[in-house]
Amino acid sequence: MGKPAVELVDVVKRFGDVVAVNDVSLKVEDGEFFSLLGPSGCGKTTSLRMIAGLETATEGDILLRGETMLGIPPFKRPVNTVFQNYALFPHLNVERNVSFGLEMKKIPKEEIETRVVEALEMVRMPDMAKRRPNQLSGGQQQRIALARALVNRPEVLLLDEPLGALDLKLRKAMQIELKQLQEQVGITFIYVTHDQEEALTMSDRIAVMHDGNVLQIGSPEEIYEQPINRFVAGFIGETNFLEGTVNQINGKTIDVSLDEHTIVKAHSNSSAHKGQKVGVAIRPEKISLASTGMIQGQILEIIYIGTDTRYIIRLKDDTSVTVREQNLNRIQSNKYQRGDEVGMNWDPAHALVLTE
Amino acid sequence: MAIEPRTRRERLTLNILLSPTLFWLIFFFAIPLVIILILSFLDNSPNGRIVWNIQLDNYIRFADQLYIKIFIRSFFIALITTIICLLIGYPMAYWMANQSLKKRNTFLLLIMLPFWTNFVIRTYAWKMLLARQGQINQLLIALKIIDEDNVHTFLNTNAAVIMGLIYIWVVAMVLACFASISGLDRSLLEAAQDLFANPARTFLRVTLPLTLPGIVSGSILVFVPSFGAFVTPDMLGGGKADMIGNLISQQFGESLDWPFGSAISAILMIVMLFGTLLYFRGLRSGEAQS
Numbered sequence: 001m002g003k004p005a006v007e008l009v010d011v012v013k014r015f016g017d018v019v020a021v022n023d024v025s026l027k028v029e030d031g032e033f034f035s036l037l038g039p040s041g042c043g044k045t046t047s048l049r050m051i052a053g054l055e056t057a058t059e060g061d062i063l064l065r066g067e068t069m070l071g072i073p074p075f076k077r078p079v080n081t082v083f084q085n086y087a088l089f090p091h092l093n094v095e096r097n098v099s100f101g102l103e104m105k106k107i108p109k110e111e112i113e114t115r116v117v118e119a120l121e122m123v124r125m126p127d128m129a130k131r132r133p134n135q136l137s138g139g140q141q142q143r144i145a146l147a148r149a150l151v152n153r154p155e156v157l158l159l160d161e162p163l164g165a166l167d168l169k170l171r172k173a174m175q176i177e178l179k180q181l182q183e184q185v186g187i188t189f190i191y192v193t194h195d196q197e198e199a200l201t202m203s204d205r206i207a208v209m210h211d212g213n214v215l216q217i218g219s220p221e222e223i224y225e226q227p228i229n230r231f232v233a234g235f236i237g238e239t240n241f242l243e244g245t246v247n248q249i250n251g252k253t254i255d256v257s258l259d260e261h262t263i264v265k266a267h268s269n270s271s272a273h274k275g276q277k278v279g280v281a282i283r284p285e286k287i288s289l290a291s292t293g294m295i296q297g298q299i300l301e302i303i304y305i306g307t308d309t310r311y312i313i314r315l316k317d318d319t320s321v322t323v324r325e326q327n328l329n330r331i332q333s334n335k336y337q338r339g340d341e342v343g344m345n346w347d348p349a350h351a352l353v354l355t356e
Numbered sequence: 357m358a359i360e361p362r363t364r365r366e367r368l369t370l371n372i373l374l375s376p377t378l379f380w381l382i383f384f385f386a387i388p389l390v391i392i393l394i395l396s397f398l399d400n401s402p403n404g405r406i407v408w409n410i411q412l413d414n415y416i417r418f419a420d421q422l423y424i425k426i427f428i429r430s431f432f433i434a435l436i437t438t439i440i441c442l443l444i445g446y447p448m449a450y451w452m453a454n455q456s457l458k459k460r461n462t463f464l465l466l467i468m469l470p471f472w473t474n475f476v477i478r479t480y481a482w483k484m485l486l487a488r489q490g491q492i493n494q495l496l497i498a499l500k501i502i503d504e505d506n507v508h509t510f511l512n513t514n515a516a517v518i519m520g521l522i523y524i525w526v527v528a529m530v531l532a533c534f535a536s537i538s539g540l541d542r543s544l545l546e547a548a549q550d551l552f553a554n555p556a557r558t559f560l561r562v563t564l565p566l567t568l569p570g571i572v573s574g575s576i577l578v579f580v581p582s583f584g585a586f587v588t589p590d591m592l593g594g595g596k597a598d599m600i601g602n603l604i605s606q607q608f609g610e611s612l613d614w615p616f617g618s619a620i621s622a623i624l625m626i627v628m629l630f631g632t633l634l635y636f637r638g639l640r641s642g643e644a645q646s
Contacts, residue, residue, distance in 0.1 A: 054546050074549040075558075087547035091565045100561075101551035148551070 003066035005030045005156050005188040006051055011060035013046050013212075020046040022212035023060075028156070028190060033182050035191045035199040038209035039235070044192045045084075047209075048158050051190065053077045064155060075104070080149035081158040085165070086141045088133035094120070094144050095129040101152040119151035122181065139170050146181075156188045163198065175201050196236045200224065208232050226269060229356045233281040240287070240321045242280040242295075246272050246353075254353050256280050259317065264294045265348035270355055279354045284310065284324035286350040289336065293343025297321060299336055313342060395618035404612030414619030423603065423620075430600040433514060433589075434582035437521040438529075441578045442571065444522070445529030449570075452530075453538040460538070467527055475524060479591045482520055486510035486592065512594035520588040528577040536570020537563075572639060580628055600624055 004027040013021040021043040028034040036044035049055040050062060053074030062069045069077060080101065088097050098119055102112045120126050123143040133141055142162060149157055163171045163178075179202045182189045193199050199206050200220040207217045208231075216228045227233035230241065244256040247263055254272060257263045266280045289311065297313035300320060304327075311323040323344065336342060399409040418424075452463050470478060485491050493507045502508065510516050540563065548558040586601030593599070600620065607617030 052550055054550070073554075074546075075552045075554050079550075081547070081550045083543055083547060085541075085543055087541070087543040089544060089547070089562060089566075100548070100553075104552040104557060152551070 002030060004028055004063075005032070005065060006190065007063040007066075008047070008051075009061040009063065011047070011050065011062060012058045013043070013050060013055060014058045019212050021050070021057075024209075024212070024214050025060075026207055026214055026217060028188060031186050031188055033179065033189045033191065033202055033204045035193060035203040035206045036209055037193055037196060037199040037206050037236075039194055041211075042209040043212040044194075044209050045160055048081075048160055048190060048192045051156070052079055052081050052158050054081075078155040079158055080152050080154040081160065082142075082145050082149050082162045084160045084162065086133075086145040086162075088141055088144060088148070090133055092133075093129070094125070094131050094133070094136070097133065097144060098148045098151050100148065105152070115151050119147040122150065122185075123147045138165055139174070142166065142174070146178075150181075150185065150187070154187065156190060159189060159191045161193055162191075163193075171198075178202060200236070208235065210235070227281065227352070227354070228269075230279060230281070230354055233352070233354060238284050238322060238324075239281045240284065241354075242282070242319065242321075244278060244280060246274050246276045246278055249274065253348050254278075256353065258295065262295055264351065266351035266353045267349050268353035270353075272353055272355055276355065280351050281354050282321075282346055282351045284322040285326075287321070287323045287344050287346050289323055289325065290343045290345055293345040295321075295344050296341060297344065299338050299340045299342060302336065302338060311336065311342075313344070392618045392621055395615050396622045397619075398615045400613045400615045404614075406614060414616045415623070417616060418620060418623060426598075426603055427600055427623075429514070429598070430583055433518055433521070433599060434579050434585075437518050437525065437582045438575050438579045440518070440522050441526045441529040442575060445526050445574060446533045446571065449530050449533035449537050452534055453540075464531075464534070467530055471527070476587065476591075478523070479520055479588060482516075482523065483511065483591055486516055486519075511592060514593070514598075517585075517589045517593040517598060520592040521582045521585055524588065525578040525582060529574040532574030532577055533567065533570040536567040536573075540566055568639065572635070576632060576635075580632075583628060584624060 006028040008024050008026050011021055011024045012019070024043070024047060036047055038044050046055060050057050051064075051069075053069065053072060053076075057070070064078065089100065092100070095116055098116045099112050102115060107115075116129070117126070120129060123146050125140060125143050125147065128136065128140065128144070133144070136144065142165075145162070159178075163174050166174060175198055178189075182202075191199070191202065200223075203220055205217060205219055206223050208215045208223060210231050216223060216232050218226070223232065223236055227236060227239075233239045234241075242256075242258055242264065244258040244264070246254055247257040248255040249268075249272065252267055252269075254266055254268045255263050256266055256278060264280060266282075272278060285308075295315060297315045299311055300314045301310075301312040303310040303312070306327070308324045308326050311325070313321045313323060315321060321344065395406065396414055397410050397412070399407040399411060399413070401407050452460055455463065487493075488507050488509065488511070490510070492510065493502070496502045496508070497504055544562055544566070545558055548562045549555075553561060584601045584604075585599060586605045589598040589602055590605075593602075604617050604620050604624075607613045607620065611617075
């Protein structure tokens with residue numbers, strides 16, 4: 001493998017006293033679909049804008065294929081951006097919007113023409129060349145914005161929540177299309193989103209950001225199955241947290257006592273010591289219900305959502321646990337009643353001990 | 357049927373609401389305009405009485421070299437005024453639009469502040485500044501750029517008139533351009549930079565075309581009143597029919613030839629109307645090409 005497409009080295013960005021990005025280091029490999037995921041204000045968009053050159057890093061270095069981008073203005077960087085609001089030029093038609101970057105690069109006219117046609121075909125908008133942006137729907141504008149960036153064949157394509165303004169159905173369809181497009185053109189994509197499901201669906205790797213820091217970088221599966229701390233576990237998907245103390249350590253399996261009578265088994269990736277206060281994170285779909293189990297509780301709520309049924313169960317100490325059972329059989333909704341005492345079990349490998 | 361009284365009532369409401377505006381436009385714009393147009397075809401007796409004799413003499417009379425010269429001079433004074441106003445006003449508006457909101461409001465206030473003083477008084481102030489014994493010449497003498505026997509004549513020149521007009525109308529240009537520039541979507545400028553356009557090309561290819569409406573309305577706001585100006589040329593230009601506005605005022609005043617004055621007004625109006633239409637059409641075709 002050659003040099004990473006993009007590398008951030010100890011990048012810090014401060015706006016006055018506000019630290020937007022705090023010491024971020026990451027590498028994006030060539031041809032990768034890489035997502036920056038986090039809640040609003042976590043620094044993901046600022047990081048993207050620093051790669052584009054629209055913001056300057058306060059400290060640290062940004063490298064593109066091993067070459068520093070410090071001091072290089074945005075118009076000289078071999079990257080292109082799909083903006084959140086698309087930022088199509090209202091005074092130019094679709095064709096002229098798409099050809100803008102090529103014209104600025106002084107590409108010969110004939111080549112511009114063929115490349116614009118290709119780009120519009122790629123985003124399935126070949127008949128829209130003469131339209132003005134204000135004559136297009138949001139989804140169409142989004143495709144033109146994509147064509148306008150891709151036509152330049154950038155080293156890296158930066159996407160700032162490009163699907164944020166679309167309705168749910170269109171967004172889901174575009175997620176798949178974007179992923180296919182990325183595989184087809186082979187360009188490195190850096191994708192900013194706050195939508196964890198979107199990031200899981202599309203990405204090769206995800207960097208989870210919070211308060212200007214990168215908390216974890218990994219494949220969607222790693223991020224979901226092996227979150228390194230409570231924030232990641234809570235932000236990606238749904239998680240139950242049980243508070244307890246480490247009782248016994250048997251290699252990677254740890255016994256955690258929740259109270260005097262209850263001990264649960266869980267898995268740990270990091271080292272924990274006896275007596276340490278920890279949280280046990282378990283996904284709702286990894287818990288199964290039975291009459292007795294590792295922990296007991298009372299059903300507070302039963303919510304039928306078609307594919308699954310969700311049970312909200314209250315434990316003795318008043319924490320509530322969500323359990324999700326797939327509706328494999330037709331009539332399952334009356335298996336349990338509200339108020340029933342139930343037990344909960346799980347495979348210890350699926351419960352994760354989190355120390356921070 | 358139930359909808360009928362409602363629309364009638366709505367129509368009534370609309371009429372009541374619009375009536376002051378309509379009244380104003382009819383009595384202070386449409387009727388005087390018609391009077392002027394009628395007057396322009398009538399005859400004038402030597403003692404200034406209007407004679408009901410419909411003919412075209414007033415228009416034919418304007419074709420005289422003397423009047424055409426005044427007309428052309430007025431046109432060029434207005435044109436130069438507009439161009440200089442644009443060159444001063446656009447960068448100023450651009451700079452203001454890029455300030456913080458608080459600063460912007462302060463600058464807007466500062467720009468409009470001179471309007472609180474009467475425009476004739478402000479023009480008088482310029483008359484004093486530009487006079488042979490005025491402050492500008494005194495400053496030049498003090499700085500030893502000129503000597504006392506060789507003071508400049510600023511007053512009663514075309515330059516003085518242009519300067520006075522710029523001073524009055526540059527504000528209109530700044531405000532029109534400011535409205536347009538401050539409404540510009542910043543992300544478009546970022547998009548242009550992201551698409552390899554350097555700052556100069558970003559300006560020429562994105563900022564300028566998108567703020568053209570401000571430039572157009574600002575130019576019309578400066579050109580039209582400058583073309584017909586009469587107070588400024590009267591006070592700073594010596595007052596001897598320097599511009600078409602003075603010529604018109606002369607006809608209604610000293611010469612007591614209202615029909616001829618009306619004919620010149622009508623010509624001015626028609627020229628400006630067609631000029632503006634052509635300007636817009638030219639812009640539209642230019643836009644269609646891009």
